[in-house]
Amino acid sequence: GQQVMQIPQYQHVQEGEDFTTYCNSSTTLSNIQWYKQRPGGHPVFLIQLVKSGEVKKQKRLTFQFGEAKKNSSLHITATQTTDVGTYFCAGNAGNMLTFGGGTRLMVKP
């Protein structure tokens, strides 16, 4: 079945440093979604990427979809304490959405 891997599992950064999480799918995806889950909260949709090589930005967050539509990344520039949480990618293939394992981001003030 479809598998979606995410690395790293955890990341500690100093406030102001950059952060990147990577997502890899075992199959070609029709689209990929990204979610953020704050500690004690539920996942909240951030963005969807559909096109090969697509890049989207949301303020300090940059999302990329690979040319082969099998991998994606989320990059946060100059992290802030409000960025703390777990970031999940979710790959969509054949109407099946599969979540990656998530990357837990911790930011030291």
Next chain:
Amino acid sequence: SAVISQKPSRDICQRGTSLTIQCQVDSQVTMMFWYRQQPGQSLTLIATANQGSEATYESGFVIDKFPISRPNLTFSTLTVSNMSPEDSSIYLCSVTEGVYNEQFFGPGTRLTVL
């Protein structure tokens, strides 16, 4: 976006008992989903609940253990039956909505089984 509520928000249950979790959406939706999130882990889809038909279960989940009801387009229940400590988890319902058919999640039910 859909507003989803869940009851109870948390519960502590004894081994061998059952718990029914309710999910209410403020708009009519075709499909509702039930996920499990074990502590520090990702989200695993348990089943998809369509109104008027039986739920579709994912591999590793069976109806006898996780019976689901979907009586109308705004409501669903998930029952965790004959619980064991391994069932301790957060259970989330979700719906798809919006331009991207993104998932909107309820606040979750935190279940602890002793």
